[in-house]
Amino acid sequence: MPLTLDVARTHFGPNAAGYLATAALGLPPRATVEAMTADLEVWFAGDRGAPDYDRVVDACRASYARIVNAPVDTVAIAAQVSAAVSVIAADIEPGTEVIVADGDFSSMVFPFLARGDLTVRHVPVAEVAATVSERTALVAYSLVQSATGERADAAAIREAASRVGARTLCDVTQAAGVTPLDALTLADATVCHAYKWLCSPRGVAFLTVSHDWMRTLRPIQAGWYAGEHVWQSAYGPAMNLAPNARRFDVSPAWPAWVGAEPALALLAELDMVEVGAYTAGLGDAYAAAVEMEPRGQAIVSIPDPDGRMLAAAGDGGIRITGRAGKLRASFHLYNTSDDVERLVRVVRDRPAPRIL
Structure with a gap:
């Protein structure tokens, strides 16, 4: 129950x-404070090893997957929304159109503007679906607008994008933990920072990617934690990335994830x-x-x-x-x-x- x-x-x-x-x-829930305090004590005592945190990250990934109803193999860990969005932004062909919600949080907008070779259209959130055209390569928007709480019509946006072969990217930071979600039905990719409604420390974020897009999306932030076998991926020259969304993982700021584990577990039970x-x-x-x-x-x-x-x-x-x-x-x-x-x-x- x-x-x-x-x-x-x-x-x-x-x-x-x-x-x-x-x-x-x-x-944060009380258990988050207790977990982070205990972790500091163990670290201070010199009794903590880096691989000890792998279990914590795995538990956080699994809890988040439950919260957004996504297969765990489609969930990557991140540190900030803008960094995760940058992975998506790097995948868009030069000269194509990206539609964003007017007044959306800058982490969903700046990575596309920073490219300098994309046409970025700012559209009122209520008009996003109607604005999608054959020129559109991606629609990027927040499900719930940070400043106003206005909710986008995700189903209409996904349908409009599908008609023209465009991808969709949805930020669920202001929705996950406070409303029911189905991430892979919602959009081709979603991003979320857990320090708001998911009651976690800052520095714990997630990226979900559809199996289809995962096959072609470039893991431009790939590092040792994205390896198929993390602790065998610390040095080159060979690069063997994980076969699933873990290939988009960034190395975790461990204390933050220690705090996130009980918070996400709590939210996943609701x-x-x-x-x-x-x-x-x-x-x-x-x-x-x-x-x-x-x-x-x-x-x-x-x-x-x-x-x-x-x-x-x-x-x-x-x-x-x-x-x-x-x-x-x-x-x-x-x-x-x-x-x-x-x-x-x-x-x-x-x-x-x-x-x-």
């Missing part, structure tokens, strides 16, 4: 109350349909209370051009973020209706100025 939300909530500390900044930085309904329900309750249209989003942003509501929230003990001139609230499984009520009081007491 999946872990219940009530039980999962007990794995987090008391300061989770009033924490509405998961879209910027998720909170029913993501339940998590998604619960967090969207909190978002909708907040939206309705501040006279916005409920959209079934865990991230809800309202105008706050001078930052007065952000400052008031901080003064009231609410941890929240401001993005693009908006007050951005993000509700995770450790939040409750009490958090909604506290934030509503702030918004009503410190309304944003009207823009004439």
